[in-house]
Amino acid sequence: MSEPLEEKKQQLLNILRMEGIHDENVLAAIGAVKREKFIPDYLRQQAYENAALPIESGQTISQPYIVAYMTQELKVDNKMKVLEVGTGSGYQGAVLSRLCRRLFTVERHLPLMQRAEALFKELGLLNITTLFGDGMKGWPEQAPFDRIMVTAAADKVPEKLLEQLKEDGGIMVIPIGAQEETQHIYRITRQGDDFETEVLLPVKFVPLLGGIVHDS
Numbered sequence: 001m002s003e004p005l006e007e008k009k010q011q012l013l014n015i016l017r018m019e020g021i022h023d024e025n026v027l028a029a030i031g032a033v034k035r036e037k038f039i040p041d042y043l044r045q046q047a048y049e050n051a052a053l054p055i056e057s058g059q060t061i062s063q064p065y066i067v068a069y070m071t072q073e074l075k076v077d078n079k080m081k082v083l084e085v086g087t088g089s090g091y092q093g094a095v096l097s098r099l100c101r102r103l104f105t106v107e108r109h110l111p112l113m114q115r116a117e118a119l120f121k122e123l124g125l126l127n128i129t130t131l132f133g134d135g136m137k138g139w140p141e142q143a144p145f146d147r148i149m150v151t152a153a154a155d156k157v158p159e160k161l162l163e164q165l166k167e168d169g170g171i172m173v174i175p176i177g178a179q180e181e182t183q184h185i186y187r188i189t190r191q192g193d194d195f196e197t198e199v200l201l202p203v204k205f206v207p208l209l210g211g212i213v214h215d216s
């Protein structure tokens, strides 16, 4: 018989702690979001495995460790306005929304965006605003952002996103690297025209692509 999902969630939180996730606010946010809501039904029993899983439109919901790690390294607080590029299932967005003041999230696949929007509404996550569009362009009308998280890998950091980062201490976390190469999470901290770059963890993300897709 399979264990109840709540028990599996507690085990996952223990694993995240052992792997170095120490920010209690991040752990609490992960603990509060039901990952099973964001994945296809047939994968329900795997909702709290520390693994990436397939979602619609050939995309993936990231591994919980990576969600926790990127969230922790973004250093979000409840006064901040945050941009997420790559809504996907909406899971990372739901976690971020519990830690920031307002979350703006952009997705280029229409069916993914529609499903995520419905979930945010169902879960009462009222501080999330969605956009069906090309996140490589950012969201100029809402800029500047205190924090930007990109959840798809780019060859290089999109210029438009750098421009939309808050000048004094804005932080962006983004996977960088081509699909066939090892990608790394970069953390970029802005001070005026100066962008300090730190190379963090090796990762594997789906590509950041331009344009929009009306697939079904």
Ligand code: SAH
Binding pocket: 059, 060, 061, 062, 085, 086, 087, 088, 089, 090, 091, 092, 093, 106, 107, 108, 109, 112, 133, 134, 135, 136, 151, 152, 206, 207, 208, 209, 210, 211
């Ligand atoms: N944060 C998501 C991860 C989804 S995978 C989650 O928690 O489930 C990355 C997502 O980025 C995919 O849905 C993909 O369609 C999207 N994406 C890729 N390039 C994009 C772009 N230029 N603008 C917006 N979304 C993009």
